[in-house]
Amino acid sequence: MDYPVFAQLLGNFGFPIAVTLFLLVKLEKKMEHLESAIHTLSKAVTAIKAKERR
Template structure:
């Protein structure tokens, strides 16, 4: 039984944290992509 707890603590927790961070960063990446696209349109209109 202790071995199961050991594997959950050493494998489950890092996996859960990684998934949480990936989901959180995904929204910020989408926002960043939209900002870059808008900036490129503004730069193109200046030329």
């Protein structure tokens, strides 16, 4: 592959790939916090249901 073709491909696709990777890394922590909050909420709902059955 010629250098100009490679440079053009990198210019066309390199930036979107870099932005995507950056966003995935940044959002990973937020997704982990969201997952934790969902598990906590699920436990709370289960506990409320258990109290209602008594």
